Amino acid sequence: xxxxxxxxxxxxxxxxxxxxxxxxxxxxxxxxxxxxxxxxxxxxxxxxxxxxxxxxxxxxxxxxxxxxxxxxxxxxxxxxxxxxxxxxxxxxxxxxxxxxxxxxxxxxxxxxxxxxxxxxxxxxxxxxxxxxxxxxxxxxxxxxxxxxxxxxxxxxxxxxxxxxxxxxxxxxxxxxxxxxxxxxxxxxxxxxxxxxxxxxxxxxxxxxxxxxxxxxxxxxxxxxxxxxxxxxxxxxxxxxxxxxxxxxxxxxxxxxxxxxxxxxxxxxxxxxxxxxxxxxxxxxxxxxxxxxxxxxxxxxxxxxxxxxxxxxxxxxxxxxxxxxxxxx
Numbered sequence: 001x002x003x004x005x006x007x008x009x010x011x012x013x014x015x016x017x018x019x020x021x022x023x024x025x026x027x028x029x030x031x032x033x034x035x036x037x038x039x040x041x042x043x044x045x046x047x048x049x050x051x052x053x054x055x056x057x058x059x060x061x062x063x064x065x066x067x068x069x070x071x072x073x074x075x076x077x078x079x080x081x082x083x084x085x086x087x088x089x090x091x092x093x094x095x096x097x098x099x100x101x102x103x104x105x106x107x108x109x110x111x112x113x114x115x116x117x118x119x120x121x122x123x124x125x126x127x128x129x130x131x132x133x134x135x136x137x138x139x140x141x142x143x144x145x146x147x148x149x150x151x152x153x154x155x156x157x158x159x160x161x162x163x164x165x166x167x168x169x170x171x172x173x174x175x176x177x178x179x180x181x182x183x184x185x186x187x188x189x190x191x192x193x194x195x196x197x198x199x200x201x202x203x204x205x206x207x208x209x210x211x212x213x214x215x216x217x218x219x220x221x222x223x224x225x226x227x228x229x230x231x232x233x234x235x236x237x238x239x240x241x242x243x244x245x246x247x248x249x250x251x252x253x254x255x256x257x258x259x260x261x262x263x264x265x266x267x268x269x270x271x272x273x274x275x276x277x278x279x280x281x282x283x284x285x286x287x288x289x290x291x292x293x294x295x296x297x298x299x300x301x302x303x304x305x306x307x308x309x310x311x312x313x314x315x316x317x318x319x320x321x322x323x324x325x326x327x328x
Contacts, residue, residue, distance in 0.1 A: 038082035041326065042107035044100065048323040055224025059196065060328055063256075064104075065321040067096035069283045071123045071260045074101060075230065077223050078108070079194030085114045087219070087230050089127035092168060098130020102138025110139050113193050114183065117147040118232030119204070119216040120155055122165040129168040132176035145177055148185035148217050150204050158211035185217060196223045201246060205238045213259060214238035220252065224327070227251075229273060231258040231265065239265030243272050254279060260286060262303040270309055277317040278310055284322050 039060070041049075047065050055061070058080035066072040072091040078084055086105070090097030105112060117125045131137050149155065152170060155162050183191075190199045204215035216232030229252035234242065239258065242265075243250060255275040258264025261282040280287070282303065289299040297304075310318055319325050 036082065037107070037109035038078045038084055039080075042104055044104050044107060046324045049326055050319075050323055051326045051328060052319070054226065054327045057195070057224060059194075059224050060326060061223060061228070062104075063279050063281075063319065063321055063325040063327070064090070064101070065281075065324055066091050066283060067100050068094055069285065070097075071281070071283060071286065072097055072127075073118070073124050073230075073232070073256065073260075073281045074127060075256065076105070076108070077193075077196065077198075077221055077228075079196040079223070081194030082109065083193035083196070084108065084112045085116065085193055085196075085198060085221070086112050087116050088118055088124040088232075089115075089131075090123070092122035092126025092129055092165060095130040095133075098127035098133075099138075101127045102131045102134065102140060106139040111141050111143070113143045114191060114198075115142050115145050116185075116198075116219060116230075117145075118218070118230065120149045120162065120166060120169060120212050121233060122168060124232065125169050125173065126165075129172050132172050137176070142177065142180050144181045144183040145173075146183035146185045146200075148200075148204055150206055150211075150215050154206065155212060155215075158208050162212060196221065198222070201249070202242055205241050207235070207237045207241075209237060210235040213264070216258075218242065220249075226253040228253070229255045229275070231256055233259040234265050234269075235259065236264075236266050236269075239269035243269060253277065256281060257306065261306050262286065262301045267309040267312070270313055274313070275315055277319065278315050279325070280318060280320040282320055282322075287320055287322065 060078040062076040064074040070091045073088040074090040075087040089101055185200055187200055187203045190197055198219050198221040201218040201220055204217055207214040213233040214235040214237050216234040218232060219230050221228040250272040251274050254277045255273050256279045261280045286301055286303055288296050289301045289303050290296055291298040
């Protein structure tokens, strides 16, 4: 039986939480004034923000939890030059994730250079949908929107339940952002944002089982002397196809665990990644495999299997997004 106390969570809060490192202070002198705000921590209501010193050369990576203890994925990469990449953003229902993210990005400097969406589920694009319902987009501008979904008809045919929320992407997001550049999301594209970069690793796999999750597009981010793998909600079948396609290129220093840490890719996939650290986009009830009655282990989820895999594979640090993390 696992408990939060008994399983590695890594990264105790630093006394200097939110303070600029010396490398960031040097970098700050070289960037235009309009981008300086991105290199300081916004004054927003974080969930017990934990700061972990990991990066070299400045820059920041924010791994954000859901405001309502839901499944979600929201990562903000800020290069030493103040260039911003957002991956997904968070959950749609209740709008709390979108309101927080909008305020956060506005106070971060108000501009996102690249916004990447892994796949067509509303716990990933929902926060952006909420932001798009506000006329001024919370004072945030976007340089490039990057996504590669299978055809809408294919999504609906293979996952009919998606009809309830796909409109939020196609009607709300795409209509509101009609003047924002649609970035190329083909496998192999490499994008530099400041001195950092990201690469799109795969085109969506057209797998009818677990269709939308398996169509997740993964990206590799080179940031702060580390390689970061964003897996979205990739499933077992998609993960196996990715292993065949990418081979040794799957190796990364840090992995965001697929499908919120359970029932996503399998142990063999993570063995190929060989991460030194794992980020769990996992709410408290899923971490505990807990139904609404509050009893640990009472749920049907497979989170504890993944905990065992991480231990078996020698993963040194596990950052569970029961709170927000800032990697500096």
